[in-house]
Amino acid sequence: MQDTYILTLSCPDRPGIVHAVSGFLAERGGNIEEAAQFNDHGTGLFFMRVQFSCPAGDAAPLREQLGALAERFAMRWQLHERAQPMRAVIFVSREGHCLNDLLFRWKSGLLPLHIAAIVSNHRDFYQLAASYNVPFHHIAVTKASKAQAEERQLEIVDSEGAELVVLARYMQVLSDAMCQRLAGRAINIHHSFLPSFKGAKPYYQAHDRGVKLIGATAHYVTADLDEGPIIEQDVARVDHTDTVEDLTAVGRDTESQVLARAVKWHAEHRVLLNGHRTVVFK
Known part of the structure; x- marks a missing residue:
């Protein structure tokens, strides 16, 4: 069984953000189904949306661990369950x-x-x-x-x-x-x-x-x-x-x-x- 989520985030742009996010998901059995990103050179901000599936389970630990990742990069982020209208x-x-x-x-x-x-x-x-x-x-x-x-x-x-x-x-x-x-x-x-x-x-x-x-x-x-x-x-x-x-x-x-x-x-x-x-x- 798989759950599908949508992660959106923005943060100051710097090298390694995409690698960190994709690595984080891979370590937890996540499979990226759709990804898009944008670097705003005028403001120095980075934006990303990732849709991914991962083994079904409680989303609370995932959110907690995402919080730790977000803190490293000063991210503003949200995690949504795709199936939830x-x-x-x-x-x-x-x-x-x-x-x-x-x-x-x-x-x-x-x-x-x-x-x-x-x-x-x-x-x-x-x-x-x-x-x-x-x-x-x-x-x-x-x-x-x-x-x-x-x-x-x-x-x-x-x-x-x-x-x-x-x-x-x-x-x-x-x-x-x-x-x-x-x-x-x-x-x-x-x-x-x-x-x-x-x-x-x-x-x-x-x-x-x-x-x-x-x-x-x-x-x-x-x-x-x-x-x-x-x-x-x-x-x-x-x-x-x-x-x-x-x-x-x-x-x-x-x-x-x-x-x-x-x-x-x-x-x-x-x-x-x-x-x-x-x-x-x-």
Whole structure:
């Protein structure tokens, strides 16, 4: 019997890191199935993702021994069981295309997730949630109730043991405190090719500028609106005959695809934070 794990790490770059990691795994009967690494010469940091199998058993000793190895190299590291789907909560408002796409991909076995709950500031998608047998939580948000609403939202995230929060066109700006609580585990889809056309109504901004390409950006949520580390982007071609409604329709498909790829890569532990940027081992 074999267990499969995914090890991700980052540390100051120096000779011998790959040798040390591969040797560590070999000494414990580990077989490397997939490996990728990146040296950021600008920051002097080294990043690595290793998927490996090893004889089945308690993972605690492996984690303890990895801790000793990590200390030698000043590594920041995580070890994940590949067979364990990532628990996620999806936030949505009144645009349901990204939510519908994620639910379909999840139920089709295309995303290594367990969608534990859907949270919305509107009631529009409670029937869609029910059709997938996913708990739906309606939490109204006003200026006066925002703090209480976010407290309730975080209670749901914590109670569900969610490792990931997906803002699937959730049209509320999260508070700084909530962004800090969800740092590195909340992904937003912005219906624009950042850094262009930030904020509200980017398709109107794009149409006003007569763009020939429209795009979508999936990024981690930070306190700076639409400034978080970018995970994935894509574009679609348009022309002068397209109305704002045309741009919006084309953009929805792009948004859904970009968000699905970002969520998949995050759930597969392929995305490592590198300051205000990301390293994505596709």
